[in-house]
Amino acid sequence: MFGIKKSLLVSIWFMFLTFPLMVIRVDTIEKTVQWRWMNMVYVGVGAFLFSYVWRFLLERKAAGSAVDAPAATVKERFTQRILTDPKMYRPVIAIVLVGAVIFPLIMDTYQVNIMVTALIYVVLGLGLNIVVGLAGLLDLGYVAFYAVGAYAYALLNYHFGLGFWTVLPIGAGLGALFGIMLGFPVLRLRGDYLAIVTLGFGEIIRLVLENWNEFSFGPSGISNIPRPGFFGMAFDMHSATQYLYYLMVAMVLFTIFVVNRLQHSRIGRAWMALREDEIACQAMGIDRTKTKLTAFALGATWAGAVGVIFAAKTTFINPASFTFMESAIILSIVVLGGMGSIVGVMLAAFILVLLPEYLRAFSEYRMLIFGASMVLMMVFRPQGLISNIRKKDAYKRSSDA
């Protein structure tokens, strides 16, 4: 009974709250007002149900953390076992790989194109994961480095006729350079300041690209960017997409390899230590600035490289592709996937890119759902879809001793 009364109150409160924006729409020129009373019903019912789910989840979360901790670990162990036990994960990886190889052969160009986009976001997510997930630095201007890579390819190609393969390392290098240039002064700042400065930086890059017409051709962008070549072979539309697809698969595999190796290396452990406790970390003799800077530069490197691929894929770029929303999408991939978890980030990238592609009607609500899921994720499952497993090194006595 108490629950129903509470939910009713919540429902009334939300109806009050959303009343002007949801119901009334005024046209100040025509001087007409449109009343949409039906929306009130939706909000009321929605809020009523929502408050139930909300309270149920909150109670479960409180119970989960307090009483039955063992039950939670058993459940956790099942998902973790798939990820850690070679007998479980090897067949899964094999199936995914085979699927990835034959995918473009059985699907049409449109599908392959979407998949390339999804893979681009996978790499971007994994790159940002180094910065946010491993090192714990909230970077809200990640898209700036992506833009640097894309514009590097477009401009170098336009002015000097440089090819894709020449620019790919240059784009990556430029990304790293910008990462260091930005990171050097601002990494001394505390987490939340860093977030704002990187956000500002991303906006500065975009605004400069938009306004500096002589350099970047302004809002009209650059078109006719060539697709990547393969020893001078000419491709038709379909095989060019296929080629790009395999290129992205290789890129993803390479990224996974590098991130995986980095994670368990000396520098990777330093990042995680820094994320957990900066002061303790410094006391252990880790150079804070240098460690943060490597994370920042490495993350930017991936963005730069993927930017080049993005420019080659779309063959046209303009500043509108590099807005803050793009950064937010990449960030929500990392957050939803579970910060620091490679599998989680990949899963989240596929969900966030493919779902709206296949549910066209739903794409209007995409950003709304992004925002809501970011909040809900932080409230109910801060560790993400698949939480990162801490590698534990236990001292084992050798059996013959």
Add this chain to the structure above:
Amino acid sequence: MDYFWELFFGGLTRGSIYALIALGYTMVYGIIELINFAHGEVYMIGAFTGLIVAGVFSLMGFSGASLLVLAMVIAVLYSSAYGYTIEKIAYKPLRGASRLAPLISAIGMSIFLQNYVLLAQTSDFLPFPALIPEFDFMEPYIDYLGSSELVIILTTVLVMIALTVLIKFTKIGKAMRATAQNKKMAMLTGVNVDHVISMTFIIGSGLAAVGGVLIATHIGQINFYIGFIAGLKAFTAAVLGGIGSIPGAVLGSLILGWTESFATGYISSDYEDVFAFCLLVLILIFRPAGILGRSTTQKV
């Protein structure tokens, strides 16, 4: 010289609006050390509510000053309600979590609210009626100070005075200051910290709504995206003055307003937003605590 004064008052007007928004950031940060990313959206919602109220009541025959007051009061009411609800949903369950969690939740909230307004209203720019009448006595000064600018500046001054009185002399103000200094100690002396936090959100959001309605009627158009840039700039202003400090937020806002006004007036108007962000980056590099902020050493 007229051009200089025009820019000067333009900057002052801008700075006043920034100050109204920046206070919300700085008060919330002072109490729970959180950058309330959704604050810009509260300002935007305030402006939209003002537009809707003005539209509906102008059809009922209201006009002029009474319409302005009505729009403002309802906008403040609604923005405060939004601020209160945002805190309850997105921040309260996260108290005691890591620093990153509430920040991400705040960004999510900001994206959500933007798209909520986009879907519930429109993505286009909506014309906002000019609610502030042209005063006759302002005629000689019209070249550099318009009536609406005068109203904005005066309203801001009044609001600042009221806020100072509230914080210095009332019980809730005292509780706020105590909570900002030491949350645990305040709790021990019987301050209801949850209530104080809610009040901070309510007051901050109300101030933002005042700014939202005033600037919307001054500029004459709004859309769902105005909160993002305005929020970012107001935050810049708060950091500039030293986040957590109320006089600092006002000072920072005025400096930012003048910088933008003079830079766009004398250098180039294409890079208006770039100046603000450059200023932010420079301040954070050379004086991370801001102009009036005290740098604190973290003790272990």
